Amino acid sequence: MPLPGRIVDVSAGEFFFRAPDSVPAGLTTFRLRQIGDVLTGAKKTEAENLAPAGPGNDPTRAFHMLWLVRLDDGKTVSDWYSATVKKEPTPWARDIGGPGFAAPPRSSNATLMLEPGTYVLVCHVGSAREDRSRYHLLKGMFRPLTVVPSHGRSASLPNADVTARITGTGQIRLSAAIGRGRQVIRVVNETPKYHEFAVRRLQRGRSTAEAVTWRRTDGTKNPVEPWGGFSDVPPGATLTTTVAFESGTYLFWTGRGPETSIAVTVTPTG
Structure with missing residues (x-):
């Protein structure tokens, strides 16, 4: 796609x-x-x-x-x-x-x-x-x-596979499960603040608890691999990204912490 x-x-x-x-x-x-x-x-x-x-x-x-x-x-x-x-x-x-x-x-x-x-x-x-x-x-x-200015007809936004809503103080709510392969994700910032939207893949042998609390000074390697996302989603804005997911566990976050992150698992048949 x-x-x-x-x-x-x-x-x-x-x-x-x-x-x-x-x-x-x-x-x-x-x-x-x-x-x-x-x-x-x-x-x-x-x-x-x-x-x-x-x-x-x-x-x-x-x-x-x-x-x-x-x-x-x-x-x-x-x-x-x-x-x-x-x-x-x-x-x-x-x-x-x-x-x-x-x-x-x-x-x-x-x-x-x-x-x-x-x-x-x-x-x-x-x-x-x-x-x-x-x-x-x-x-x-x-x-x-x-x-x-463009003199041609502009393309339209594709339908989203998943909508991620940023609410409250940066909490994320997903409209559906994340499937394997390329997924169109629409991110809606419903808050009055700018928020990063990070997509991270959990490294093998590491836990989601480690991932959201890890700090560079811990003396261990980063438990996640940067997989994409947005630098910022402005207040009230909607942005779209296309992400290719492999089997594994991923985290979406607006800030590294248990209150502002959500973990999802993508299965081989997902």
Whole structure:
């Protein structure tokens, strides 16, 4: 089953995006691939991720996600960057979400309807850290994107196999069981806050209890493998992703913890 709409391939590395300069408006799937050290130096990046953060180590240096930001008419990418660096309010810049992190060689994707205008592709990884040197955007990880009017008929969103609703303080409710193979998942954020939506596969021999309580400082390897999801789902927004599930146990979460995660098992005949 192909991905919905027009596919825009985006590659992420340290600290850049490779993507087209412009795309037509309409139904669009952004497919994010990791081509940096997490692909070419997996052992090195795993060691960095498990080591304490400090002047000589950034645990999230090689892990990239994609946020799409739409600018109001009359605003430029230079305006947006200048305001962001100065930590000034940008009510004229709207985060509309995007694909999260998937461990290579897998890719992640986000499907949404694009309107003509000026956009920015951004990696906000590190933005919550007090150490601003860890913020990927400030390392130059952003790229302008122009969405031009389309003269053809836009595709329609496919029917969802499963709808995931984000409620309350980040709880997830699924409309149906997750089946094996490619599944179209529609994520609806019913809360007034932005939420990440992560899809993770449980490693063999590890438990879901370990998965939702694990911390890098525990001295063990991460009990889950990043399988996709969204960098952010804005308040009140609906995003769609297509995920290929193999047999095994998966976790969906908006935050790593027992209250904001849900475990699902995909069987060989599921």
